[in-house]
Amino acid sequence: xxxxITGLGLQAELWFSDDxxxxxxxxxxxxxxxxxxNETLRARNAALDAEVINLKKGRDAAEERAxxxxxxxxxxxTFYQVVPVADTSR
Numbered sequence: 001x002x003x004x005i006t007g008l009g010l011q012a013e014l015w016f017s018d019d020x021x022x023x024x025x026x027x028x029x030x031x032x033x034x035x036x037x038n039e040t041l042r043a044r045n046a047a048l049d050a051e052v053i054n055l056k057k058g059r060d061a062a063e064e065r066a067x068x069x070x071x072x073x074x075x076x077x078t079f080y081q082v083v084p085v086a087d088t089s090r
Contacts, residue, residue, distance in 0.1 A: 014020045054061040066072040073079045 001051070055065065
């Protein structure tokens with residue numbers, strides 16, 4: 001009888017205490033979330049590494065970056081800006 005009560009007490013502590021089963025499940029969930037975040041960051045870092053290597057080795061990548069970010073226009077190029085017609089019927 002005493003052994004049964006002790007067993008039930010230990011089971012209750014295992015399931016309901018802060019250091020028991022709930023904490024284990026919470027830690028597993030946190031580890032899973034962190035692994036997913038780490039995988040996302042690894043992919044982002046790989047893309048950034050590839051971009052850095054491309055910028056260091058090739059002039060084309062630096063020129064493309066200058067065109068998109070800074071609006072660079074080459075010496076023998078002409079820039080045309082198309083402006084849509086405003087709707088005046090309002």
